[in-house]
Amino acid sequence: MLMRMVDLIEKKRDQKALSAEEITYIIEGYVAGDIPDYQMSSFLMAVYFNGMTHDETIALTRAILESGETIDLSAIDGIKVDKHSTGGVGDKTTLVLGPLVASCGAKFAKLSGRGLGHTGGTLDKLESIEGFNIDLDSETFVSQVNSINIAVAGQTAKLAPADKLLYALRDVTGTVPSIPLIASSVMSKKLASGADVIVLDVKIGEGAFMKTLESARELSRVMVDIGKAFDKKVIAFITEMSQPLGYAVGNKLEVIEAIRTLQGNGPEDLQMLCVELGSYLIHHAGLSDTLKDARKKIEASIQSLEASDCFRALLEHQGGQMPDLNDYIHAQHIVAVKSETSGYVKTLHALDIGLAAMRLGAGRAKKDDTIDPDVGIVLNKKLGDRVETGDVLAYVYNNLDDITDILRTVMDAFVLDETAPPVKPLIYEIIE
Numbered sequence: 001m002l003m004r005m006v007d008l009i010e011k012k013r014d015q016k017a018l019s020a021e022e023i024t025y026i027i028e029g030y031v032a033g034d035i036p037d038y039q040m041s042s043f044l045m046a047v048y049f050n051g052m053t054h055d056e057t058i059a060l061t062r063a064i065l066e067s068g069e070t071i072d073l074s075a076i077d078g079i080k081v082d083k084h085s086t087g088g089v090g091d092k093t094t095l096v097l098g099p100l101v102a103s104c105g106a107k108f109a110k111l112s113g114r115g116l117g118h119t120g121g122t123l124d125k126l127e128s129i130e131g132f133n134i135d136l137d138s139e140t141f142v143s144q145v146n147s148i149n150i151a152v153a154g155q156t157a158k159l160a161p162a163d164k165l166l167y168a169l170r171d172v173t174g175t176v177p178s179i180p181l182i183a184s185s186v187m188s189k190k191l192a193s194g195a196d197v198i199v200l201d202v203k204i205g206e207g208a209f210m211k212t213l214e215s216a217r218e219l220s221r222v223m224v225d226i227g228k229a230f231d232k233k234v235i236a237f238i239t240e241m242s243q244p245l246g247y248a249v250g251n252k253l254e255v256i257e258a259i260r261t262l263q264g265n266g267p268e269d270l271q272m273l274c275v276e277l278g279s280y281l282i283h284h285a286g287l288s289d290t291l292k293d294a295r296k297k298i299e300a301s302i303q304s305l306e307a308s309d310c311f312r313a314l315l316e317h318q319g320g321q322m323p324d325l326n327d328y329i330h331a332q333h334i335v336a337v338k339s340e341t342s343g344y345v346k347t348l349h350a351l352d353i354g355l356a357a358m359r360l361g362a363g364r365a366k367k368d369d370t371i372d373p374d375v376g377i378v379l380n381k382k383l384g385d386r387v388e389t390g391d392v393l394a395y396v397y398n399n400l401d402d403i404t405d406i407l408r409t410v411m412d413a414f415v416l417d418e419t420a421p422p423v424k425p426l427i428y429e430i431i432e
Helices: 005-013 020-032 037-050 054-065 093-103 122-127 138-148 161-173 179-192 213-229 251-262 268-284 291-303 306-317 350-360 404-413
Strands: 080-085 107-112 150-154 197-204 233-240 333-338 343-348 376-379 392-398 414-417 427-431
Touching: 005 020, 005 037, 020 037, 020 054, 020 161, 037 161, 037 179, 054 161, 054 179, 054 213, 080 093, 080 179, 080 268, 093 107, 093 122, 093 150, 093 251, 093 268, 093 291, 093 306, 107 122, 107 138, 122 150, 122 251, 138 150, 138 306, 150 306, 161 179, 179 213, 197 213, 197 268, 213 233, 213 427, 233 268, 251 268, 251 306, 251 376, 268 291, 268 427, 291 306, 333 404, 350 376, 350 392, 350 404, 392 404, 404 414
Parallel strands: 080 107, 080 197, 107 150, 197 233
Antiparallel strands: 233 427, 333 392, 343 414, 376 392
């Protein structure tokens, strides 16, 4: 039967389910250039308003996955593990989690992309370390994971190319916040990367993409179900992002915080999150009988500095050197933002902190923007902390001539009240 894109658009518009063959036709046609942007935009908007069934979402994920190459990790001994975060402010989790689980025997084979938004992504943070090489061929990547249990490299453009095309179009057509579109985008790349066990860190709150627990729960369940359909173990953590994770926001600043966390001297929230994510990876990789045992292994790895040694090995194998933390940041100015009032930090607008860091040069507004790895913001107060007039709220590391507006943004991100706010959980739910 001859298919026409206009008929499939009308079918989705009228809330009818598409077959796997029809969805494959759409994705293959768009990647080949046979389906124009204006028709794909119309289809995406129909999906945005009408959603997709379970079978449609699975079919869309498979079509995106099969639009390009997949990574064959079969030559890596043991169960391969990976993680994905839906993004947040100060999210340097991979830098800690990877060495943690690798030091406990898990095979952490990570392909990452570059950051777009508040700060750089994992690759940008690692490349702020002099000499670190993210361009590994598949043979080197596999060999390194077999040797030291960890490798972190850049994604090839041939990995799920349909996702890149679709995301660029969704970004300019107002169709980004769609559960089936988000889920198929995330999971197609994770499945193409070849891991057996995947933890998903789904952030909620002002500084996150998902704003409510309900929407985060729905997205998590869809992604876990996709994993099951592809015979992968997927665990989704719904975690808090109403304030930055840790204290540092900015590439080198976050590297320092990650290294200190691996040495047992990091922020409590960052360490706790990485221990919990890591415990599930360790357990489901078959390296512990119980989650409790997995947690003990992770904590022992921090205390013995085995995790820190693993991070050092990662750097050395990929051309980098462990930075001297006392001579790593080369920002021209460090400006203290001091409180004009007193009270408890009732609200800390994570998004405003992230956008301020981006304006300093720590992130990208556009994909071709250049990142300044030395700039960023280090918080001195967080939610619930007591603040007196004149106390430092944050330190701003910058190389700009005039940051008056940025300093005001940072100041206004802290909302004080005479009553301490209730404590929010770091992890709301775990879905598997």
